[in-house]
Amino acid sequence: MARARITIRLKPTVLDTQGAVVKTALHSLGFDGVLDVHMGKSIQLDLEAGVGRSEVEAMCRQLLANPVIEDFEIELTDGANA
Template structure:
């Protein structure tokens, strides 16, 4: 079974990468972009029966830094 973890910066945390991407999109002529936030996605191939709590534990202990990041888990 697979799970997909999406990691995003918390609201209010400055995202210089997102800002640079936003700037580059504007440079390409895309004028309708209000904001850009960059994050990352991690795909986990897990043993059957891995619990939500276990995946959350993985996120808290390693995959996300909860000082600055939020995470969202989707089972595929």
């Protein structure tokens, strides 16, 4: 079985309002060493053997990510076809 880990983040030019709120909350808890917070999604897919990176990229473009405002990174492990 192959496994893909997909990390989805807002593009750097898009305002991360959730991250700004979390940063303020961390400061109010006394964690003053936090300079910035970027929120994102992490999706783990368990895949049949033989599913390759190009198919996972298609899943990201068609459903998992919003390519207008988000970037995605794919990490394949356990015998997936790169």
